[in-house]
Amino acid sequence: MNDGRDKPAGTAPPAPTPPPYRDLPWHARITVANLSLVLFLVLVAASVGVLGGSGRELDYWANFTRFAGRFFPPDFSVLGEAFAALGETIQIAAMATLFAIVLSLPLAVAGARTLAPAWLVFCTRMLMNAIRTIPSLVWALIAVAIVGANPFAGVIALTFYSMGYLGKFYSDAFESVDAEVARALRALGGGTVQTFQYGLWPNARPLVWSTSLWMLEYNIRSAAIIGYVGAGGIGLQLHTYQEYYQWDRFATVLLMILVLVSLLDFLGERVRRQITRRSGLPGRT
Numbered sequence: 001m002n003d004g005r006d007k008p009a010g011t012a013p014p015a016p017t018p019p020p021y022r023d024l025p026w027h028a029r030i031t032v033a034n035l036s037l038v039l040f041l042v043l044v045a046a047s048v049g050v051l052g053g054s055g056r057e058l059d060y061w062a063n064f065t066r067f068a069g070r071f072f073p074p075d076f077s078v079l080g081e082a083f084a085a086l087g088e089t090i091q092i093a094a095m096a097t098l099f100a101i102v103l104s105l106p107l108a109v110a111g112a113r114t115l116a117p118a119w120l121v122f123c124t125r126m127l128m129n130a131i132r133t134i135p136s137l138v139w140a141l142i143a144v145a146i147v148g149a150n151p152f153a154g155v156i157a158l159t160f161y162s163m164g165y166l167g168k169f170y171s172d173a174f175e176s177v178d179a180e181v182a183r184a185l186r187a188l189g190g191g192t193v194q195t196f197q198y199g200l201w202p203n204a205r206p207l208v209w210s211t212s213l214w215m216l217e218y219n220i221r222s223a224a225i226i227g228y229v230g231a232g233g234i235g236l237q238l239h240t241y242q243e244y245y246q247w248d249r250f251a252t253v254l255l256m257i258l259v260l261v262s263l264l265d266f267l268g269e270r271v272r273r274q275i276t277r278r279s280g281l282p283g284r285t
Contacts, residue, residue, distance in 0.1 A: 046195030069246035082237060089233035092151050094221035096158030101212055104163050108170030114200070115174060123165075140226035151232030158219045158226070166215055173207040174200050210272045215266045222251055224257050246264045 110116050111124035139157035147153050177200050227235020234253060241250040 025105045056083055067247075070245075071251035073248065074255060075246070075248040076252055078237075078252055079256075082234065082253050085227075085234040085237050085253075086256055086260065088151055089223045089227065089235070090220055090232050092154040092231075093158065093216060093223045094222040096155045096162060096223075097156070097212065098215045099159040100162035100166050100215065103159070104166035107167035108174060111167060111171035111217050112174040112200075114177075125171075128164050131160060131163075132168070134161070136161040136222045136226055137229065140229050140231040144230045148237075149230030149232075153235055154223055154226050154231035157231055158222055161222070162215050162219060166211065166232055169211045170204075170208055174205045175212070176207070177203040213268055213272055217268045220264060234256065 107124055107128060110120050111128060113121055116124070124202065136157060139161050140153065143153035143156040147156065223231075223233045224235050224238075227233035227237075227241045230239075236256065238250060238253055241247070241253065
């Protein structure tokens, strides 16, 4: 009997309610998250052996206190030459970041699915993956072997290292922009350059600039390390003091790096926050 409450024709029946998670069979509970957690725990269990050290009977705490005591008091007589080396470190990072930005933008365009054909996107992203695979310290060793132990080697090393990251960040930024604008420009006959200039760049620019500032901060930290293998900067001083067991001077340089990195974190976070707030982008931490 029809009571007038029949559903209109064409209305889909309600979707069945899934059973509670605890009622699912064991194989239905296997998710990517659960599987990755199990694999991680297995890896940790298999890695316990690395905590065994050298196997010799050593008093680790006594060794630590004796070694740490050599750092105090720091020798501030080297502040002058340390400041000069710190300035060179910042210069290396600044030039490397500039070169990386210029070289990464074409890579990002070629690696963005909204701008380039699929075959070019694949080749470009594989290239950027290969660049990111090589650590900055290895890039520094390669550069030192080619151009010698000097600041230019540090610029080369950080330029290549940064390209792998900036190229990926930039291409992701271009892809995150509303693709409708790019499609409309292409439908009107616009080429890749016009699509990028008027459809993507105005919206992606804040994110690109924010990422570039983060890369500059990172490169200043990295420049302090790659100098340890001869690529210029304050890392070269660290290596010299370590070679001659001048740990009090080593401590002074470490304190300077700590102050610089803390200042960069403080200023960089606020600058990026202002950029993202004005552009309406989600904040980057």
